[in-house]
Amino acid sequence: MIFLHFYSIFAELRPDIPEIPQIASETFLRRDDARKWTRQAETLVDQGLPPNRSPVARLHTFGDLVDLHIADICAVGKPPRRSKAATLATLKGDLGKEKIGHLATS
Incomplete structure (x- = not known):
């Protein structure tokens, strides 16, 4: 029997600047990929940039x-x-x- 797990990330990223919050979501097959994407999105928001858009x-x-x-x-x-x-x-x-x-x- 094969079990296939998907890791979905939905984040409402609130920058320190009072603006409309950024919303980003993505689905991954590997948990490590999900964590990497989350770190990248948080870094971009901290720099005042919008989070990565899905391909x-x-x-x-x-x-x-x-x-x-x-x-x-x-x-x-x-x-x-x-x-x-x-x-x-x-x-x-x-x-x-x-x-x-x-x-x-x-």
């Missing part, structure tokens, strides 16, 4: 999503092989400039 929040086009997928699978040590790389390249070429909000499932 998904920075996506604007379908091509960005394909690039994120390739980066994710390469990060775990399984880069796309010939067939998957060709499929992703075709998808990116055909739909890469489309805004994510304009895509439909049907």
Whole structure:
């Protein structure tokens, strides 16, 4: 039996400057990654900067999503092989400039 744990972090970060509090959240597979992200977000808030945005929040086009997928699978040590790389390249070429909000499932 396989158990998969996710570590979700939701933080309301209140800087010393009386402004609207910064809200940041992220989900991680590894607890160490969650702790690292939390430290980085706290450091940025202490410096008066907004916390890190999720990589998904920075996506604007379908091509960005394909690039994120390739980066994710390469990060775990399984880069796309010939067939998957060709499929992703075709998808990116055909739909890469489309805004994510304009895509439909049907």
